[in-house]
Amino acid sequence: MSNSMEDVANAAQAALIIGSNTTEQHPVFGSMLRRAVNKRGLKIVVADPRKIDITEFAVLHLQQNPGTDIALINGLMYIILEKGWEDKAFIEERCEGYDEFKATVKNYPPQKVSEITGIPVEKLYQAAEILSVNRPSAVIWAMGITQHITGVRNVMSLANLQMLLGNMGKPGSGVNPLRGQNNVQGACDMGGLPNVYPGYQPVTNAEAREKFARAWGLKVESGKVEGSEANLQPSTFNLPDKVGLTVTEMIPGLADGRVKALYILGEDPIMSDPDTAHIRHCLEAADFIVLEEIFPSETSPYADVLLPGVSFAEKTGTFTNTERRVQMVRKAVEPVGDARPDWWIIAEVAKRIVAGGGRQIAEGPHAGWDYPDANTIMTEINALTPSYGGITFARLEQGKGLQWPCPTTEHPGTPILHTKQFSRGRGKFMPIDHVPPAELPDDEYPMFLNTGRVLYHYHGGEMTRRASGLMAVYGRPLVEVSPLDAEKLGLEGQQRVRITSRRGSIEAEAWVTDRVPPGMVYANFHFPEASANELTIAALDPTSKIPEYKVCAVKVEVV
Amino acid sequence: MAVKITIDGIPIEAREGQTILQIARERGIHIPTLCYHKDLSPTGNCRICVVEVAKQRFLQAACVTPVWEGMEISTHSERTVRSRKLTLELMLANHPQDCLVCDVSGSCELQDLAYDYQVEVPKWGSKGTRYVADSDPNPFVRVDFNKCILCRRCVLACGEIQVRNVWGVAYRGFEEKIVAGADTTMLDARCESCGQCAAYCPTGALTDKMTYGKGRTHQVTKVTTTCTYCGVGCQFDLNVKDGKIIGVTSNPDAPVNGMALCVKGRYGYDFVHHPERLTRPKVRRYLLEGQAKPKQISKSANQLWEWVETDWETALTITADKFRATRDASGPDSIGFLTSAKCLNEENYLMNKLARQVVGTNNIDHCARL
Numbered sequence: 001m002s003n004s005m006e007d008v009a010n011a012a013q014a015a016l017i018i019g020s021n022t023t024e025q026h027p028v029f030g031s032m033l034r035r036a037v038n039k040r041g042l043k044i045v046v047a048d049p050r051k052i053d054i055t056e057f058a059v060l061h062l063q064q065n066p067g068t069d070i071a072l073i074n075g076l077m078y079i080i081l082e083k084g085w086e087d088k089a090f091i092e093e094r095c096e097g098y099d100e101f102k103a104t105v106k107n108y109p110p111q112k113v114s115e116i117t118g119i120p121v122e123k124l125y126q127a128a129e130i131l132s133v134n135r136p137s138a139v140i141w142a143m144g145i146t147q148h149i150t151g152v153r154n155v156m157s158l159a160n161l162q163m164l165l166g167n168m169g170k171p172g173s174g175v176n177p178l179r180g181q182n183n184v185q186g187a188c189d190m191g192g193l194p195n196v197y198p199g200y201q202p203v204t205n206a207e208a209r210e211k212f213a214r215a216w217g218l219k220v221e222s223g224k225v226e227g228s229e230a231n232l233q234p235s236t237f238n239l240p241d242k243v244g245l246t247v248t249e250m251i252p253g254l255a256d257g258r259v260k261a262l263y264i265l266g267e268d269p270i271m272s273d274p275d276t277a278h279i280r281h282c283l284e285a286a287d288f289i290v291l292e293e294i295f296p297s298e299t300s301p302y303a304d305v306l307l308p309g310v311s312f313a314e315k316t317g318t319f320t321n322t323e324r325r326v327q328m329v330r331k332a333v334e335p336v337g338d339a340r341p342d343w344w345i346i347a348e349v350a351k352r353i354v355a356g357g358g359r360q361i362a363e364g365p366h367a368g369w370d371y372p373d374a375n376t377i378m379t380e381i382n383a384l385t386p387s388y389g390g391i392t393f394a395r396l397e398q399g400k401g402l403q404w405p406c407p408t409t410e411h412p413g414t415p416i417l418h419t420k421q422f423s424r425g426r427g428k429f430m431p432i433d434h435v436p437p438a439e440l441p442d443d444e445y446p447m448f449l450n451t452g453r454v455l456y457h458y459h460g461g462e463m464t465r466r467a468s469g470l471m472a473v474y475g476r477p478l479v480e481v482s483p484l485d486a487e488k489l490g491l492e493g494q495q496r497v498r499i500t501s502r503r504g505s506i507e508a509e510a511w512v513t514d515r516v517p518p519g520m521v522y523a524n525f526h527f528p529e530a531s532a533n534e535l536t537i538a539a540l541d542p543t544s545k546i547p548e549y550k551v552c553a554v555k556v557e558v559v
Numbered sequence: 560m561a562v563k564i565t566i567d568g569i570p571i572e573a574r575e576g577q578t579i580l581q582i583a584r585e586r587g588i589h590i591p592t593l594c595y596h597k598d599l600s601p602t603g604n605c606r607i608c609v610v611e612v613a614k615q616r617f618l619q620a621a622c623v624t625p626v627w628e629g630m631e632i633s634t635h636s637e638r639t640v641r642s643r644k645l646t647l648e649l650m651l652a653n654h655p656q657d658c659l660v661c662d663v664s665g666s667c668e669l670q671d672l673a674y675d676y677q678v679e680v681p682k683w684g685s686k687g688t689r690y691v692a693d694s695d696p697n698p699f700v701r702v703d704f705n706k707c708i709l710c711r712r713c714v715l716a717c718g719e720i721q722v723r724n725v726w727g728v729a730y731r732g733f734e735e736k737i738v739a740g741a742d743t744t745m746l747d748a749r750c751e752s753c754g755q756c757a758a759y760c761p762t763g764a765l766t767d768k769m770t771y772g773k774g775r776t777h778q779v780t781k782v783t784t785t786c787t788y789c790g791v792g793c794q795f796d797l798n799v800k801d802g803k804i805i806g807v808t809s810n811p812d813a814p815v816n817g818m819a820l821c822v823k824g825r826y827g828y829d830f831v832h833h834p835e836r837l838t839r840p841k842v843r844r845y846l847l848e849g850q851a852k853p854k855q856i857s858k859s860a861n862q863l864w865e866w867v868e869t870d871w872e873t874a875l876t877i878t879a880d881k882f883r884a885t886r887d888a889s890g891p892d893s894i895g896f897l898t899s900a901k902c903l904n905e906e907n908y909l910m911n912k913l914a915r916q917v918v919g920t921n922n923i924d925h926c927a928r929l
C-alpha cells in the first residue's frame with residue numbers, strides 16, 4: 001500500500017474498492033472502512049461482479065462483467081477528461097507519457113464501456129463524479145484485480161486513474177493493494193522472488209550482484225578486491241544473473257524435466273495453485289520434494305521428506321503487513337514434539353549442503369549460517385537491505401512497528417510513499433487496452449466461475465480447517481448460485497451441485513444467494529473435497545505470471 | 560478556549576467541550592467508570608462516574624458532562640461515594656454470586672468496583688438466575704445475561720467498532736435486556752463472530768466460549784504477537800497456561816487494530832495444538848534403503864513409499880545430499896524454492912540466501928501470485 005490503513009480510513013473522502021472483498025478478506029480493515037462511512041461519511045464506490053458485504057456501505061455498486069476492469073477504468077478516465085476533472089498541476093509536475101495515454105483513453109466512450117462492462121452509462125458518470133468531487137480518494141484492491149491475465153495492466157490502469165486525479169503521495173489517497181496472506185509483503189521484501197534480492201535489488205543488476213557476492217562469500221565479477229578481503233580464499237562461483245522461474249513456471253517445469261527438485265516451505269500447491277489435476281501430475285514427476293510444514297497438507301503425499309516446522313506461536317521474528325509495517329512475532333509456547341523453527345531448519349539444510357562441497361563459499365561478512373536466533377538474521381537483513389536498514393528488534397520491541405523504507409536506526413519509518421516523487425522519478429501514464437479473459441462462457445460451459453475466500457477460512461484451509469470454532473460456523477464447502485440460475489437449474493434450497501470446467505469437476509452444496517449475479521457461480525479453495533482450483537485455468541498474466549483465478553467457464557448441474 | 564475549573568480543590572485549565580472525565584483522566588485524577596470506554600461513545604447510563612458539582616442539585620455523570628467556566632468538581636465527596644455504593648448494590652442485587660467459579664474473576668470491572676467500594680451482595684438481592692446461562696449457540700461468544708449490568712458497551716462495540724449492529728436493548732423496566740437482532744441468535748442477527756462485544760463487556764455476561772473454564776487472567780501469561788492470517792497485521796495477546804494457548808485477548812496498544820480483531824485472529828488459534836501437527840521428521844522408506852524412487856507415487860501402495868519417522872540428523876542429511884547431488888548433476892536451475900508468505904521475514908531471507916548463495920539459482924518464489 002502506498003498509504004497506511006489508518007490513513008485511508010481517516011483521511012480519504014472517497015474510496016474505490018475494486019476486486020477486494022474487504023470485510024471478509026481483510027476484516028479489521030473492512031470494519032475500519034465501515035466506521036469511516038458511519039462516522040465521517042466516507043463515500044465508497046464498489047466495483048465487483050458480486051454483491052459483497054461492503055456494498056451495504058457503498059454509495060454506488062458497479063457490477064462489471066468479469067475481466068473487464070481495464071475497460072471500466074478507462075471509461076471512468078474518459079469521463080474525468082470529458083468533464084475536465086483531471087489534476088492538471090499534478091500531471092504537469094509529477095508525471096509523463098500523458099498524451100499517448102490520453103489517446104488510448106479516448107477510445108473508451110461511456111456507451112462502448114457500458115457494452116463491455118455491462119454497467120449502465122449513468123452509473124459510470126456517477127462513479128467518476130464521486131471519485132473526482134470527493135478528493136482525496138483512495139483506490140483499494142486485492143486479488144480480484146491481480147488474478148487475471150491482465151493483472152499487471154489492471155494495476156497500471158488504477159495507477160493511471162490515481163495520477164489523473166492527483167491522488168498520490170498525500171493522506172487519504174494512493175494505490176492500496178491489500179496483501180492476502182499475513183506475510184506476502186515480507187516474503188517479497190526478503191527476496192522471495194525470482195528477479196530480486198531483498199529490498200527489490202534486481203538480480204540482473206551487476207552492482208547488486210557484486211554487493212551480495214561480497215557479503216555471501218562468492219566470486220565478485222568485477223574482480224575488484226578490497227583491503228583485507230585480498231587474503232581470503234576466493235570462491236569461483238558467481239551469483240546467477242538470469243531471472244529465475246516463478247511458482248507458476250517451476251511446478252510445470254517438473255513435468256517437462258527443467259526442474260527436478262523442490263524445497264517447499266509452508267505452501268500447499270495442491271490447494272492453492274490453478275488446475276489441480278495438472279499440479280498433481282507435475283508434482284508426481286519430481287525427483288525429490290522436501291516439504292517443510294506444520295500439518296500433513298494435501299501436498300504431502302507428493303513429498304519425499306517432511307520436515308516439521310512450527311506455527312507463528314512457537315517462534316520469534318517479524319512479519320510485514322500490507323502497509324509495509326514490520327511487527328514482532330513472539331514465541332508464546334514451545335514447539336510441539338520435535339518440531340523446530342523454520343529458520344533453524346533452513347540453516348541446518350544450508351550448512352549441510354555447504355559442508356558437502358561442490359560450490360565453494362569463501363569467507364564474507366555474511367557468508368556463514370550460524371544463527372543463534374532470528375535477531376541475528378535481522379541484523380544481516382539490516383546490513384544488506386537498505387529499506388530495512390533501521391528496522392531492528394530493539395526498536396520493534398519498544399514501538400508500534402516500523403513502516404519501510406526505514407534506512408537508518410534514527411529514521412521514523414514511512415507511512416505514506418511517493419510524497420515528493422515516485423520511485424522512478426516521474427509517474428508514467430501507461431496506455432492500456434481492454435483484453436477479454438482467456439476463457440469465456442460458451443454453449444458447453446455457459447457460466448462464469450469466480451473464486452476466492454470466505455470470512456471463516458484462510459487460503460488452502462490448512463489451519464482454519466483445524467480450528468474447531470471456525471469449522472462449526474463454516475464446516476463444508478459452499479458454492480454460491482444466484483436465485484435466477486437456481487430456478488433455471490431446478491435447484492431447491494441447499495442441494496448439491498456439480499460444477500465442471502474443461503479441467504476438472506467438483507461437487508458441493510449450493511448456497512442460493514443474490515451475492516452472485518446471474519450467470520456466475522462462486523467457489524472457494526478452502527476444502528480439498530471440493531476445491532475451486534480443480535476447475536480454475538492456468539492462464540497466466542504474461543508479466544506477473546499470476547493465474548487467472550477470477551474467471552473461467554463452467555457448467556453447473558444439480559446432482 | 561480555556562475553561563478554568565477546579566477538581567477536588569485543584570485549579571485546572573480545561574479546553575472548552577471537554578467532559579469532566581476527559582480532563583480528569585488527562586490530569587491523572589481517578590474517577591471510577593463502568594459503562595464508559597474510551598473507544599466508545601459515552602452514554603452516562605451506569606451512574607458510577609457521578610461527581611458532585613458545586614451549586615448543582617443532582618450529581619453529574621462525569622463521562623457526558625462538559626466542563627464550564629468556574630465549575631467546582633469533587634470526585635470523592637461523601638455524597639458521590641454513597642451514590643456509587645448504592646448503584647453498585649443495585650447491580651449486585653441482580654447479579655449471581657458466583658465469582659468463585661466465574662471465568663472473568665480478576666478481570667471483571669464490576670468485581671473491582673465492588674472491592675474498591677467494599678460493597679457486598681445485599682441480603683435482599685439475588686433471587687436466583689433469570690436467564691439460561693450459555694444461551695446462544697454462537698461457537699465463540701458465550702452469553703450469560705444473568706451477569707449483564709445493562710451497560711450497553713456490547714451494543715456500542717458491535718455498532719461503532721465492528722459496525723454490524725447485532726446487539727440492541729429490548730423490553731422495559733425489570734424486563735429490560737440485551738438482545739441480538741429481534742431477540743434471535745447472534746448468527747441469525749448477522750453476527751460476524753469478531754468477539755468485539757465480549758472484549759468490551761466489563762463483566763462475565765459476554766465471554767470467550769473457547770476459553771471458558773480453561774483459566775483466569777491471573778493464571779495466564781500474555782504474549783503480544785502478530786496475527787498469522789491476513790495481511791492487515793493485527794496484534795493481540797496469546798493467553799498461555801501450562802504451555803498451551805487457551806485464548807486470545809485484545810491488546811489496546813496494537814498499532815493497526817487497537818482492540819478490534821476478526822474471527823480468525825481471535826478464535827482461529829486452536830490449530831496450534833491440533834493432534835495432526837507434524838512432530839517428527841519423516842522420510843520415504845526408499846531414501847533410507849538407498850533404493851530408487853518408486854514410479855507413479857500417487858497410486859503407490861509400494862512399501863518403499865511409506866513414511867518413516869526419523870531423527871533430525873537423518874532427515875537433514877538426506878535433504879542436503881539430494882539437493883547437492885541434483886545441483887551438481889543437473890545444474891543449480893534444476894532446483895526450485897517455494898518460500899512462504901506465512902513464514903517470518905527472517906525465514907524468507909534465509910530461503911533467498913539458500914537458493915542464491917548455496918545452490919546458485921534464482922528459482923525462488925512464493926504464493927503472492929496465488
Ligand code: SF4
Pocket residue numbers: 700716717721723724725726745749750751752753754755756757
Ligand atoms: S461477535 Fe462481533 S459481530 Fe458478533 S455481536 Fe459481537 S461484536 Fe457484533
Ligand code: SF4
Pocket residue numbers: 706707708709710711712713714737759760761762764765
Ligand atoms: S452484555 Fe456485557 S457489555 Fe453488554 S450490556 Fe451486559 S454487561 Fe454490558
Ligand code: SF4
Pocket residue numbers: 026027028029786787788789790791792793816820821822823824825
Ligand atoms: S485478526 Fe483478522 S483482520 Fe486482523 S490480521 Fe488476523 S485475520 Fe487479518
